[in-house]
Amino acid sequence: MSLEMRCRFVREAFSIEVDLSIASRGVLGVAGENGSGKTTTLDMIAGLLPCTSGSIIIDDEAVDDESTGRFVQPEHRGVATVFQGGGLLPHLSVERNLIFGRGRTLRASSRFDDIVEAFDLRALLAREPRDLSGGQRQRASLARAFLSPSRVLLLDEPTTFLDADSREVVRRLMKEWFAVYEGVVVLVSHDADEVDALADRSVRVRVSRGTTTAAVLSHA
Protein backbone atom coordinates (compact mmCIF):
# COMPACT_ATOMS: atom_id res chain seq x y z
CA MET A 1 0.00 0.00 0.00
CA SER A 2 1.46 3.28 -1.06
CA LEU A 3 0.58 6.80 -2.03
CA GLU A 4 2.85 9.12 -3.88
CA MET A 5 1.84 12.63 -4.72
CA ARG A 6 3.91 15.31 -6.30
CA CYS A 7 1.66 17.93 -7.61
CA ARG A 8 0.87 21.55 -8.07
CA PHE A 9 -2.57 23.09 -8.09
CA VAL A 10 -3.24 26.58 -9.39
CA ARG A 11 -6.53 28.40 -9.61
CA GLU A 12 -6.40 32.14 -10.02
CA ALA A 13 -4.45 33.59 -7.07
CA PHE A 14 -4.56 30.33 -5.11
CA SER A 15 -1.75 27.90 -5.63
CA ILE A 16 -0.40 24.99 -3.62
CA GLU A 17 2.37 22.55 -4.05
CA VAL A 18 2.10 19.12 -2.49
CA ASP A 19 4.90 16.64 -2.23
CA LEU A 20 4.22 13.58 -0.14
CA SER A 21 4.98 9.92 -0.28
CA ILE A 22 3.78 7.13 1.98
CA ALA A 23 5.39 3.79 1.31
CA SER A 24 3.39 1.56 3.65
CA ARG A 25 0.06 1.34 5.42
CA GLY A 26 -0.49 3.76 8.27
CA VAL A 27 -1.90 7.12 9.14
CA LEU A 28 -0.43 10.31 7.77
CA GLY A 29 -1.62 13.41 9.58
CA VAL A 30 -1.64 16.76 7.84
CA ALA A 31 -1.95 19.74 10.14
CA GLY A 32 -2.26 23.30 9.01
CA GLU A 33 -4.36 26.38 9.33
CA ASN A 34 -7.59 26.99 7.42
CA GLY A 35 -7.12 28.07 3.84
CA SER A 36 -3.75 26.37 3.53
CA GLY A 37 -4.95 23.91 0.90
CA LYS A 38 -5.60 20.81 3.01
CA THR A 39 -9.04 20.12 1.54
CA THR A 40 -7.79 20.84 -1.98
CA THR A 41 -5.07 18.25 -1.39
CA LEU A 42 -7.66 15.62 -0.40
CA ASP A 43 -9.82 16.55 -3.42
CA MET A 44 -6.88 15.92 -5.72
CA ILE A 45 -6.21 12.49 -4.19
CA ALA A 46 -9.92 11.63 -4.42
CA GLY A 47 -10.07 12.72 -8.05
CA LEU A 48 -12.51 15.58 -7.55
CA LEU A 49 -9.89 18.04 -8.79
CA PRO A 50 -7.10 17.35 -11.28
CA CYS A 51 -3.56 18.43 -10.47
CA THR A 52 -2.56 21.40 -12.57
CA SER A 53 0.80 19.72 -13.00
CA GLY A 54 2.50 16.66 -11.57
CA SER A 55 1.16 13.23 -10.66
CA ILE A 56 -0.54 11.07 -8.04
CA ILE A 57 0.33 7.39 -7.78
CA ILE A 58 -1.68 4.93 -5.68
CA ASP A 59 -0.17 1.43 -5.32
CA ASP A 60 2.10 1.98 -8.34
CA GLU A 61 -0.89 3.02 -10.48
CA ALA A 62 -0.86 6.58 -11.78
CA VAL A 63 -4.34 7.91 -11.11
CA ASP A 64 -3.53 11.46 -12.18
CA ASP A 65 -0.61 12.34 -14.41
CA GLU A 66 -0.53 15.64 -16.19
CA SER A 67 2.44 14.60 -18.37
CA THR A 68 0.62 11.59 -19.87
CA GLY A 69 -2.90 13.05 -19.66
CA ARG A 70 -4.06 10.18 -17.46
CA PHE A 71 -6.92 10.90 -15.04
CA VAL A 72 -8.78 8.13 -13.23
CA GLN A 73 -12.33 9.11 -12.20
CA PRO A 74 -13.09 9.14 -8.44
CA GLU A 75 -15.35 6.07 -8.61
CA HIS A 76 -12.43 4.01 -9.95
CA ARG A 77 -9.70 5.17 -7.59
CA GLY A 78 -10.48 3.00 -4.60
CA VAL A 79 -10.61 6.03 -2.35
CA ALA A 80 -13.01 6.42 0.57
CA THR A 81 -13.78 9.83 2.03
CA VAL A 82 -15.02 11.33 5.25
CA PHE A 83 -15.65 14.91 4.30
CA GLN A 84 -16.01 17.84 6.64
CA GLY A 85 -19.47 17.60 8.18
CA GLY A 86 -19.77 13.96 7.10
CA GLY A 87 -20.67 14.28 3.43
CA LEU A 88 -23.66 11.96 3.95
CA LEU A 89 -26.29 11.97 1.21
CA PRO A 90 -29.03 14.06 2.85
CA HIS A 91 -31.94 12.39 1.03
CA LEU A 92 -31.04 8.83 2.02
CA SER A 93 -31.38 6.96 5.29
CA VAL A 94 -28.25 6.01 7.22
CA GLU A 95 -28.61 2.45 5.95
CA ARG A 96 -28.85 3.54 2.30
CA ASN A 97 -25.87 5.81 2.88
CA LEU A 98 -23.82 2.92 4.23
CA ILE A 99 -24.53 0.70 1.23
CA PHE A 100 -24.49 3.52 -1.33
CA GLY A 101 -22.70 2.39 -4.49
CA ARG A 102 -22.52 -1.24 -3.42
CA GLY A 103 -26.07 -2.50 -3.01
CA ARG A 104 -27.75 -5.36 -1.26
CA THR A 105 -24.99 -7.95 -1.21
CA LEU A 106 -23.14 -5.75 1.22
CA ARG A 107 -26.25 -5.24 3.32
CA ALA A 108 -26.47 -8.98 3.89
CA SER A 109 -22.78 -9.44 4.73
CA SER A 110 -21.44 -10.01 8.21
CA ARG A 111 -18.98 -7.17 7.69
CA PHE A 112 -21.94 -4.81 7.44
CA ASP A 113 -23.31 -6.06 10.74
CA ASP A 114 -19.91 -5.86 12.42
CA ILE A 115 -19.40 -2.26 11.43
CA VAL A 116 -22.95 -1.24 12.29
CA GLU A 117 -22.39 -2.71 15.77
CA ALA A 118 -18.94 -1.21 16.20
CA PHE A 119 -20.15 2.28 15.29
CA ASP A 120 -23.33 1.87 17.32
CA LEU A 121 -25.59 2.63 14.37
CA ARG A 122 -28.20 -0.14 14.68
CA ALA A 123 -30.86 2.18 16.10
CA LEU A 124 -30.06 4.91 13.58
CA LEU A 125 -30.25 2.89 10.34
CA ALA A 126 -33.69 4.15 9.33
CA ARG A 127 -32.99 7.80 10.16
CA GLU A 128 -32.05 10.53 7.72
CA PRO A 129 -28.89 12.59 8.25
CA ARG A 130 -30.82 15.72 9.20
CA ASP A 131 -32.23 13.88 12.22
CA LEU A 132 -28.77 12.94 13.54
CA SER A 133 -26.51 14.80 15.94
CA GLY A 134 -23.08 15.83 14.75
CA GLY A 135 -21.44 12.89 16.48
CA GLN A 136 -23.94 10.37 15.06
CA ARG A 137 -23.42 11.81 11.59
CA GLN A 138 -19.68 11.48 11.89
CA ARG A 139 -20.00 7.87 13.11
CA ALA A 140 -22.20 7.03 10.12
CA SER A 141 -19.77 8.74 7.78
CA LEU A 142 -16.81 6.80 9.23
CA ALA A 143 -18.73 3.53 9.03
CA ARG A 144 -19.52 4.18 5.37
CA ALA A 145 -15.85 4.86 4.68
CA PHE A 146 -14.70 1.67 6.43
CA LEU A 147 -17.32 -0.38 4.60
CA SER A 148 -15.98 0.82 1.27
CA PRO A 149 -13.36 -1.44 -0.32
CA SER A 150 -10.70 1.25 -0.53
CA ARG A 151 -6.94 1.60 -0.85
CA VAL A 152 -6.81 5.12 0.50
CA LEU A 153 -8.97 6.68 3.22
CA LEU A 154 -9.25 10.47 3.33
CA LEU A 155 -10.53 12.28 6.42
CA ASP A 156 -11.18 16.02 6.47
CA GLU A 157 -11.51 17.54 9.94
CA PRO A 158 -13.29 14.43 11.28
CA THR A 159 -13.95 15.84 14.78
CA THR A 160 -13.92 19.59 14.25
CA PHE A 161 -17.61 20.28 14.79
CA LEU A 162 -18.15 17.79 17.61
CA ASP A 163 -18.60 18.46 21.29
CA ALA A 164 -15.98 17.05 23.66
CA ASP A 165 -17.85 13.80 24.45
CA SER A 166 -18.60 12.92 20.83
CA ARG A 167 -15.04 13.82 19.90
CA GLU A 168 -13.70 11.26 22.35
CA VAL A 169 -16.02 8.55 20.97
CA VAL A 170 -15.19 9.31 17.34
CA ARG A 171 -11.44 9.44 18.06
CA ARG A 172 -11.56 6.11 19.84
CA LEU A 173 -13.42 4.54 16.90
CA MET A 174 -10.96 5.97 14.42
CA LYS A 175 -8.02 4.59 16.41
CA GLU A 176 -9.54 1.11 16.54
CA TRP A 177 -10.31 1.01 12.85
CA PHE A 178 -7.09 2.63 11.67
CA ALA A 179 -5.31 -0.26 13.43
CA VAL A 180 -6.99 -2.86 11.22
CA TYR A 181 -7.24 -0.81 8.01
CA GLU A 182 -5.06 -2.21 5.24
CA GLY A 183 -4.61 0.96 3.21
CA VAL A 184 -3.18 4.42 3.60
CA VAL A 185 -5.01 6.95 5.77
CA VAL A 186 -4.58 10.67 5.19
CA LEU A 187 -6.08 12.72 8.01
CA VAL A 188 -6.32 16.45 7.70
CA SER A 189 -7.01 18.80 10.60
CA HIS A 190 -6.36 22.35 11.69
CA ASP A 191 -5.95 20.91 15.18
CA ALA A 192 -2.37 19.76 15.76
CA ASP A 193 -3.42 17.82 18.88
CA GLU A 194 -5.80 15.68 16.84
CA VAL A 195 -3.12 14.90 14.32
CA ASP A 196 -0.69 14.00 17.11
CA ALA A 197 -3.27 11.79 18.79
CA LEU A 198 -4.21 9.78 15.71
CA ALA A 199 -1.42 9.84 13.16
CA ASP A 200 1.63 7.60 12.96
CA ARG A 201 3.49 10.28 11.10
CA SER A 202 2.61 13.87 10.51
CA VAL A 203 3.48 16.85 8.43
CA ARG A 204 2.66 20.47 8.91
CA VAL A 205 1.43 22.57 6.07
CA ARG A 206 3.52 25.65 5.79
CA VAL A 207 1.85 28.66 4.34
CA SER A 208 3.79 31.48 2.84
CA ARG A 209 1.86 34.43 1.62
CA GLY A 210 3.00 36.56 -1.24
CA THR A 211 1.44 36.92 -4.62
CA THR A 212 0.29 33.32 -4.18
CA THR A 213 -0.38 31.01 -1.30
CA ALA A 214 2.01 28.12 -1.29
CA ALA A 215 1.55 25.12 0.93
CA VAL A 216 4.37 22.63 0.86
CA LEU A 217 3.77 19.20 2.28
CA SER A 218 6.64 16.85 2.39
CA HIS A 219 7.13 13.56 4.05
CA ALA A 220 9.80 11.03 3.26
Place this chain on the structure above:
Amino acid sequence: MTRRLSHPRGLSLIGLPAAALVIVPVAAVVWRTPWSNFWSAVSNDASRTALVLSLRTSVVATLLALIFGTPLAWFLANSNLRGRSLVRALIILPMVLPPVVGGVALLFAFGRRGLMGGLLNDWFGIRLAFTETATVMAQFFVAAPFFVVVMEAAFEQVDQRVVGAARTFGAGPWRTFLTVTIPLVGPSLIAATVLTWARALGEFGATITFAGNTPGRTQTVPLAVYSALESGDDSALALSMLMVIVSVAVLVALRGRWMGALRRGGE
Protein backbone atom coordinates in the same frame (compact mmCIF):
# COMPACT_ATOMS: atom_id res chain seq x y z
CA MET B 1 -46.62 54.31 25.28
CA THR B 2 -46.60 50.94 23.60
CA ARG B 3 -43.66 48.92 24.69
CA ARG B 4 -42.16 47.85 21.40
CA LEU B 5 -39.58 48.93 18.86
CA SER B 6 -40.96 51.72 16.68
CA HIS B 7 -41.40 51.33 12.92
CA PRO B 8 -41.62 54.03 10.25
CA ARG B 9 -45.16 55.22 10.95
CA GLY B 10 -47.61 55.02 8.08
CA LEU B 11 -45.20 53.25 5.72
CA SER B 12 -47.41 50.20 5.32
CA LEU B 13 -50.45 52.39 4.56
CA ILE B 14 -48.75 53.56 1.36
CA GLY B 15 -48.79 49.92 0.24
CA LEU B 16 -52.57 49.68 0.46
CA PRO B 17 -53.38 50.92 -3.08
CA ALA B 18 -51.09 48.24 -4.49
CA ALA B 19 -52.94 45.55 -2.58
CA ALA B 20 -56.30 47.02 -3.61
CA LEU B 21 -55.34 47.17 -7.28
CA VAL B 22 -54.62 43.44 -7.22
CA ILE B 23 -57.44 42.30 -4.95
CA VAL B 24 -60.38 44.36 -6.28
CA PRO B 25 -60.36 43.03 -9.89
CA VAL B 26 -60.19 39.43 -8.72
CA ALA B 27 -63.03 40.11 -6.32
CA ALA B 28 -64.98 41.64 -9.21
CA VAL B 29 -64.62 38.46 -11.25
CA VAL B 30 -65.84 36.38 -8.34
CA TRP B 31 -68.74 38.78 -7.73
CA ARG B 32 -69.89 39.04 -11.38
CA THR B 33 -69.48 35.39 -12.28
CA PRO B 34 -72.90 34.02 -13.33
CA TRP B 35 -72.81 31.22 -10.77
CA SER B 36 -76.29 29.92 -11.70
CA ASN B 37 -75.15 28.91 -15.16
CA PHE B 38 -71.43 28.65 -14.38
CA TRP B 39 -71.31 24.97 -15.17
CA SER B 40 -73.11 25.22 -18.50
CA ALA B 41 -70.91 28.21 -19.50
CA VAL B 42 -67.65 26.34 -18.90
CA SER B 43 -68.91 23.05 -20.30
CA ASN B 44 -70.56 24.21 -23.53
CA ASP B 45 -68.88 22.98 -26.72
CA ALA B 46 -66.79 26.10 -27.34
CA SER B 47 -65.50 26.28 -23.76
CA ARG B 48 -64.84 22.57 -23.54
CA THR B 49 -62.88 22.59 -26.79
CA ALA B 50 -60.75 25.48 -25.52
CA LEU B 51 -60.21 23.79 -22.14
CA VAL B 52 -59.14 20.49 -23.66
CA LEU B 53 -56.80 22.24 -26.08
CA SER B 54 -55.34 24.40 -23.29
CA LEU B 55 -54.76 21.42 -21.07
CA ARG B 56 -53.16 19.37 -23.84
CA THR B 57 -50.85 22.10 -25.16
CA SER B 58 -49.79 23.42 -21.75
CA VAL B 59 -48.94 19.92 -20.50
CA VAL B 60 -46.88 19.20 -23.63
CA ALA B 61 -45.09 22.56 -23.37
CA THR B 62 -44.34 21.88 -19.69
CA LEU B 63 -43.03 18.39 -20.39
CA LEU B 64 -40.75 19.79 -23.10
CA ALA B 65 -39.49 22.42 -20.64
CA LEU B 66 -38.85 19.66 -18.09
CA ILE B 67 -37.03 17.38 -20.52
CA PHE B 68 -34.86 20.00 -22.23
CA GLY B 69 -34.79 22.68 -19.55
CA THR B 70 -33.34 20.48 -16.81
CA PRO B 71 -30.09 19.71 -18.70
CA LEU B 72 -29.84 23.34 -19.81
CA ALA B 73 -30.24 24.58 -16.24
CA TRP B 74 -27.65 22.06 -15.05
CA PHE B 75 -25.24 23.28 -17.71
CA LEU B 76 -25.75 26.92 -16.69
CA ALA B 77 -25.16 26.07 -13.03
CA ASN B 78 -22.08 23.91 -13.57
CA SER B 79 -20.24 25.13 -16.61
CA ASN B 80 -17.27 27.46 -16.45
CA LEU B 81 -17.70 28.38 -20.07
CA ARG B 82 -17.01 31.99 -20.94
CA GLY B 83 -20.27 32.47 -22.85
CA ARG B 84 -22.38 31.22 -19.96
CA SER B 85 -23.79 34.56 -18.85
CA LEU B 86 -24.65 35.45 -22.45
CA VAL B 87 -26.55 32.18 -22.85
CA ARG B 88 -28.33 32.86 -19.56
CA ALA B 89 -29.29 36.40 -20.60
CA LEU B 90 -30.71 35.14 -23.90
CA ILE B 91 -32.74 32.47 -22.12
CA ILE B 92 -34.14 34.94 -19.59
CA LEU B 93 -35.06 37.40 -22.36
CA PRO B 94 -38.58 35.96 -22.99
CA MET B 95 -39.38 36.62 -19.31
CA VAL B 96 -39.04 40.37 -19.84
CA LEU B 97 -40.03 40.51 -23.52
CA PRO B 98 -43.66 41.42 -24.30
CA PRO B 99 -45.19 38.06 -25.26
CA VAL B 100 -46.61 39.51 -28.49
CA VAL B 101 -43.05 40.35 -29.54
CA GLY B 102 -42.16 36.74 -28.77
CA GLY B 103 -44.95 35.73 -31.13
CA VAL B 104 -43.57 38.02 -33.84
CA ALA B 105 -40.10 36.53 -33.29
CA LEU B 106 -41.49 32.99 -33.58
CA LEU B 107 -43.32 33.99 -36.75
CA PHE B 108 -40.16 35.28 -38.36
CA ALA B 109 -38.26 32.18 -37.29
CA PHE B 110 -40.79 29.43 -37.96
CA GLY B 111 -43.44 31.13 -40.10
CA ARG B 112 -43.80 30.04 -43.70
CA ARG B 113 -41.37 32.71 -44.86
CA GLY B 114 -39.33 32.58 -41.66
CA LEU B 115 -35.68 31.84 -41.12
CA MET B 116 -36.23 28.13 -40.51
CA GLY B 117 -39.90 27.91 -41.40
CA GLY B 118 -39.04 28.49 -45.05
CA LEU B 119 -36.64 25.55 -45.08
CA LEU B 120 -39.08 23.31 -43.19
CA ASN B 121 -41.77 24.17 -45.71
CA ASP B 122 -39.59 23.76 -48.83
CA TRP B 123 -37.84 20.56 -47.74
CA PHE B 124 -40.42 18.71 -45.72
CA GLY B 125 -43.66 20.54 -46.42
CA ILE B 126 -43.99 21.26 -42.69
CA ARG B 127 -45.91 24.38 -41.75
CA LEU B 128 -45.77 25.27 -38.09
CA ALA B 129 -47.40 28.69 -37.84
CA PHE B 130 -51.11 28.72 -36.97
CA THR B 131 -51.15 25.07 -35.88
CA GLU B 132 -51.54 23.39 -32.51
CA THR B 133 -47.77 22.83 -32.59
CA ALA B 134 -47.36 26.60 -32.85
CA THR B 135 -49.50 26.97 -29.72
CA VAL B 136 -47.16 24.63 -27.86
CA MET B 137 -44.10 26.48 -29.19
CA ALA B 138 -45.49 29.85 -28.10
CA GLN B 139 -46.21 28.52 -24.62
CA PHE B 140 -42.76 26.94 -24.42
CA PHE B 141 -41.08 30.16 -25.55
CA VAL B 142 -42.77 32.19 -22.84
CA ALA B 143 -42.87 29.64 -19.99
CA ALA B 144 -39.66 27.57 -20.28
CA PRO B 145 -37.38 30.41 -19.10
CA PHE B 146 -39.13 30.31 -15.72
CA PHE B 147 -38.30 26.64 -15.46
CA VAL B 148 -34.66 27.15 -16.41
CA VAL B 149 -34.16 30.07 -14.03
CA VAL B 150 -35.64 28.24 -11.03
CA MET B 151 -33.72 25.05 -11.80
CA GLU B 152 -30.41 26.80 -12.38
CA ALA B 153 -30.67 28.33 -8.91
CA ALA B 154 -31.59 24.90 -7.53
CA PHE B 155 -28.59 23.18 -9.14
CA GLU B 156 -26.31 25.91 -7.84
CA GLN B 157 -27.50 25.17 -4.29
CA VAL B 158 -26.56 21.49 -4.50
CA ASP B 159 -23.71 20.77 -2.10
CA GLN B 160 -20.78 19.75 -4.28
CA ARG B 161 -19.20 17.95 -1.30
CA VAL B 162 -22.16 15.57 -1.27
CA VAL B 163 -21.92 15.01 -5.03
CA GLY B 164 -18.18 14.43 -4.65
CA ALA B 165 -18.74 11.95 -1.84
CA ALA B 166 -21.15 9.99 -4.05
CA ARG B 167 -18.47 9.77 -6.74
CA THR B 168 -15.80 8.49 -4.35
CA PHE B 169 -18.20 5.81 -3.08
CA GLY B 170 -18.48 4.29 -6.52
CA ALA B 171 -21.26 6.07 -8.38
CA GLY B 172 -20.38 7.22 -11.89
CA PRO B 173 -21.31 10.69 -13.18
CA TRP B 174 -24.69 9.70 -14.64
CA ARG B 175 -25.67 7.64 -11.65
CA THR B 176 -24.67 10.46 -9.32
CA PHE B 177 -26.72 12.91 -11.36
CA LEU B 178 -29.81 10.70 -11.37
CA THR B 179 -29.69 9.32 -7.81
CA VAL B 180 -28.13 12.24 -5.92
CA THR B 181 -28.40 15.56 -7.76
CA ILE B 182 -31.95 15.10 -9.07
CA PRO B 183 -33.44 14.00 -5.70
CA LEU B 184 -31.68 16.94 -4.04
CA VAL B 185 -33.37 19.41 -6.41
CA GLY B 186 -36.69 17.50 -6.20
CA PRO B 187 -38.74 20.18 -4.40
CA SER B 188 -37.53 22.83 -6.83
CA LEU B 189 -38.24 20.54 -9.75
CA ILE B 190 -41.86 20.22 -8.66
CA ALA B 191 -42.22 23.94 -7.97
CA ALA B 192 -40.64 24.88 -11.31
CA THR B 193 -42.87 22.44 -13.19
CA VAL B 194 -46.07 23.78 -11.62
CA LEU B 195 -45.02 27.39 -12.18
CA THR B 196 -44.09 26.69 -15.80
CA TRP B 197 -47.37 24.92 -16.43
CA ALA B 198 -49.34 27.82 -14.96
CA ARG B 199 -47.47 30.27 -17.14
CA ALA B 200 -48.04 28.12 -20.24
CA LEU B 201 -51.74 27.76 -19.44
CA GLY B 202 -52.17 31.53 -19.28
CA GLU B 203 -50.19 32.35 -22.44
CA PHE B 204 -51.95 34.82 -24.72
CA GLY B 205 -49.80 37.30 -26.65
CA ALA B 206 -47.32 34.96 -28.30
CA THR B 207 -50.04 32.42 -29.03
CA ILE B 208 -52.44 34.79 -30.82
CA THR B 209 -49.55 36.21 -32.88
CA PHE B 210 -47.85 32.96 -33.90
CA ALA B 211 -50.66 30.41 -33.67
CA GLY B 212 -53.73 32.54 -34.30
CA ASN B 213 -57.15 32.21 -32.70
CA THR B 214 -58.81 29.28 -34.47
CA PRO B 215 -61.42 27.51 -32.30
CA GLY B 216 -60.57 23.85 -31.90
CA ARG B 217 -57.04 24.25 -33.20
CA THR B 218 -55.24 27.14 -31.54
CA GLN B 219 -57.89 28.84 -29.42
CA THR B 220 -56.78 28.18 -25.87
CA VAL B 221 -58.77 29.34 -22.83
CA PRO B 222 -57.22 32.85 -22.60
CA LEU B 223 -57.98 33.37 -26.31
CA ALA B 224 -61.50 32.00 -25.83
CA VAL B 225 -62.02 34.46 -22.97
CA TYR B 226 -60.89 37.30 -25.20
CA SER B 227 -63.17 36.24 -28.07
CA ALA B 228 -66.15 35.67 -25.78
CA LEU B 229 -65.67 39.09 -24.21
CA GLU B 230 -65.59 40.70 -27.67
CA SER B 231 -68.90 39.08 -28.56
CA GLY B 232 -70.48 39.82 -25.17
CA ASP B 233 -70.72 36.16 -24.26
CA ASP B 234 -71.29 35.13 -20.63
CA SER B 235 -68.68 32.41 -20.84
CA ALA B 236 -65.93 35.09 -20.70
CA LEU B 237 -66.61 35.59 -17.01
CA ALA B 238 -67.15 31.92 -16.29
CA LEU B 239 -63.90 30.92 -17.99
CA SER B 240 -62.08 33.75 -16.22
CA MET B 241 -63.40 32.47 -12.94
CA LEU B 242 -62.17 29.00 -13.84
CA MET B 243 -58.67 30.41 -14.46
CA VAL B 244 -58.79 32.17 -11.09
CA ILE B 245 -59.68 28.86 -9.45
CA VAL B 246 -56.81 27.10 -11.25
CA SER B 247 -54.37 29.85 -10.22
CA VAL B 248 -55.43 29.64 -6.60
CA ALA B 249 -55.02 25.85 -6.79
CA VAL B 250 -51.48 26.38 -8.12
CA LEU B 251 -50.64 28.67 -5.22
CA VAL B 252 -52.04 26.16 -2.74
CA ALA B 253 -50.03 23.40 -4.39
CA LEU B 254 -46.89 25.55 -4.23
CA ARG B 255 -47.29 26.55 -0.62
CA GLY B 256 -44.98 25.50 2.15
CA ARG B 257 -41.83 23.76 1.16
CA TRP B 258 -42.32 24.05 -2.59
CA MET B 259 -42.82 27.79 -2.37
CA GLY B 260 -39.79 27.86 -0.10
CA ALA B 261 -37.87 25.99 -2.74
CA LEU B 262 -38.82 28.66 -5.28
CA ARG B 263 -37.69 31.47 -3.04
CA ARG B 264 -34.42 29.88 -2.05
CA GLY B 265 -34.01 28.30 -5.43
CA GLY B 266 -33.20 24.88 -4.04
CA GLU B 267 -32.78 22.71 -1.02
